[in-house]
Amino acid sequence: MNLRRLIPALALAAALTMSAFAATGLKFDKSEYAARRTALLEKIPDGTAILFGAQAISSYYPYSQANDFVYLTGVELPNAVLILDGRSKTSTLLLTATETAARAEGLDPALARDPKAFTGIERVMPAESLTSMIAMAASRGPVYAPFSPEELYREASTEKQFAFLRATTLNPWDGRLSRELQFVRVLKERFPQVEVRNLSPLIWELRTIKTPAEIAVLRRAAAIGVKAHTEILKACRPGMRENELSAVFNYVCEREGAQESAYGVIICSGENHPFVHYAKHDRVLKDGDFLVVDAGPDLDGYDIDITTSFPAGAAFTPRQKEIYEACLAVHEASLAVYRPGLTMAQCRQEVDEILKKKGFDLNKDYFRRMRGEFGHFVGLATHDVGGAPMTLKPGMVFANEPMTILAAEEIGVRVEDTVLITETGCENLTAGIPRTAKEIEAAKKADGIPQILKKAGR
Numbered sequence: 326m327n328l329r330r331l332i333p334a335l336a337l338a339a340a341l342t343m344s345a346f347a348a349t350g351l352k353f354d355k356s357e358y359a360a361r362r363t364a365l366l367e368k369i370p371d372g373t374a375i376l377f378g379a380q381a382i383s384s385y386y387p388y389s390q391a392n393d394f395v396y397l398t399g400v401e402l403p404n405a406v407l408i409l410d411g412r413s414k415t416s417t418l419l420l421t422a423t424e425t426a427a428r429a430e431g432l433d434p435a436l437a438r439d440p441k442a443f444t445g446i447e448r449v450m451p452a453e454s455l456t457s458m459i460a461m462a463a464s465r466g467p468v469y470a471p472f473s474p475e476e477l478y479r480e481a482s483t484e485k486q487f488a489f490l491r492a493t494t495l496n497p498w499d500g501r502l503s504r505e506l507q508f509v510r511v512l513k514e515r516f517p518q519v520e521v522r523n524l525s526p527l528i529w530e531l532r533t534i535k536t537p538a539e540i541a542v543l544r545r546a547a548a549i550g551v552k553a554h555t556e557i558l559k560a561c562r563p564g565m566r567e568n569e570l571s572a573v574f575n576y577v578c579e580r581e582g583a584q585e586s587a588y589g590v591i592i593c594s595g596e597n598h599p600f601v602h603y604a605k606h607d608r609v610l611k612d613g614d615f616l617v618v619d620a621g622p623d624l625d626g627y628d629i630d631i632t633t634s635f636p637a638g639a640a641f642t643p644r645q646k647e648i649y650e651a652c653l654a655v656h657e658a659s660l661a662v663y664r665p666g667l668t669m670a671q672c673r674q675e676v677d678e679i680l681k682k683k684g685f686d687l688n689k690d691y692f693r694r695m696r697g698e699f700g701h702f703v704g705l706a707t708h709d710v711g712g713a714p715m716t717l718k719p720g721m722v723f724a725n726e727p728m729t730i731l732a733a734e735e736i737g738v739r740v741e742d743t744v745l746i747t748e749t750g751c752e753n754l755t756a757g758i759p760r761t762a763k764e765i766e767a768a769k770k771a772d773g774i775p776q777i778l779k780k781a782g783r
């Protein structure tokens with residue numbers, strides 16, 4: 326090989342070698358984060374937003390950047406700060422990071438070497454500039470800081486806030502403030518004249534409407550969730566411990582490229598149906614049991630929320646089938662009516678009309694206990710920010726999750742998909758899981774991973 330040929334070959338080999346160590350870059354193109362910051366800057370024309378990233382952690386969980394922070398920057402290193410100046414429309418990232426610190430988080434060291442080029446954020450300053458930056462912000466007008474708690478690994482902001490409020494109000498000796506409110510307090514102490522406004526709802530308005538780039542990730546995550554749930558259906562047999570099902574789910578998700586599961590796999594069966602988030606996986610399944618399996622993958626930080634309900638054995642009992650089909654009918658009717666502009670109350674009305682036309686008796690106990698339908702937004706958190714919508718808008722992604730529990734009969738049913746509101750209606754991102762009783766019974770005839778392993782003597 327002559328030298329002319331060799332040099333590009335070496336360059337390619339070097340590139341391949343480097344890519345063998347390829348640490349993660351930003352999850353999206355720089356322009357995606359820039360557009361999100363621009364949209365937020367529009368909302369604060371008179372002031373400055375100050376957003377702290379997550380601190381380093383001391384547990385064996387992976388480091389997770391706070392969702393609001395990663396949404397606006399893509400930066401997944403501890404102790405970064407984002408300052409957005411609404412008047413000059415500029416963004417500043419405060420970050421002091423070594424290449425080793427970046428590599429330790431599995432990130433591209435270029436983030437530490439040249440954070441400006443890497444992130445596309447126009448100004449990068451050392452972390453030591455924080456005090457002067459805050460003083461400048463406070464002297465110029467209102468400061469926007471989040472009042473709601475940051476979402477870290479598998480957390481949801483609203484639930485975290487309620488848990489915190491419960492803990493601090495129930496225990497009169499617990500005088501803590503959240504990290505966010507502590508910052509507001511110190512800011513007011515040091516700059517008594519400053520007006521501090523709540524940044525959280527402004528970011529959440531943006532997060533509630535998914536961009537095409539986010540929808541693309543959610544679609545990929547959804548496809549993984551569909552595969553993993555289908556494998557659970559095939560795997561489930563009486564005599565099996567529930568944690569074998571959870572292992573199947575996590576195995577399939579990670580094999581298919583998800584980094585992890587969005588939340589600990591939930592399995593309710595037998596006497597555990599009333600505990601809707603039961604995740605101990607400690608029952609041995611028996612014939613006649615009915616299961617609720619609620620599980621979803623996390624891909625590139627985005628969660629998917631899916632629940633299937635099915636018999637442990639080969640077939641539904643007539644009673645299980647009756648209740649299951651009622652819940653499935655509510656789910657399908659909801660997906661048929663969702664469209665932009667509708668309020669939740671209007672959806673409910675239309676769903677009831679469809680059910681009545683189909684001949685369902687809405688006075689049945691399981692219908693009266695039915696709840697859920699619109700459950701919560703889904704995105705960077707499984708129970709994503711934004712509460713319940715006033716009206717549906719294109720780009721909203723949420724879990725539709727009707728459920729009914731008849732504890733005395735040890736039957737719980739939940740049918741849950743992650744859906745997207747489109748320009749004209751609704752798209753079920755997690756379509757494709759066997760859903761009718763007939764499809765479920767057919768899927769259960771196939772061997773799942775545990776049966777295949779057993780037959781191979783493993």
Ligand code: GLY
Pocket residue numbers: 588619620630631700707724726741
């Ligand atoms: N996966 C939790 C829920 O559906 O609420």
Ligand code: MN
Pocket residue numbers: 619620630631632724741
């Ligand atoms: Mn769920």
Ligand code: MN
Pocket residue numbers: 630700701724726741
């Ligand atoms: Mn849900």
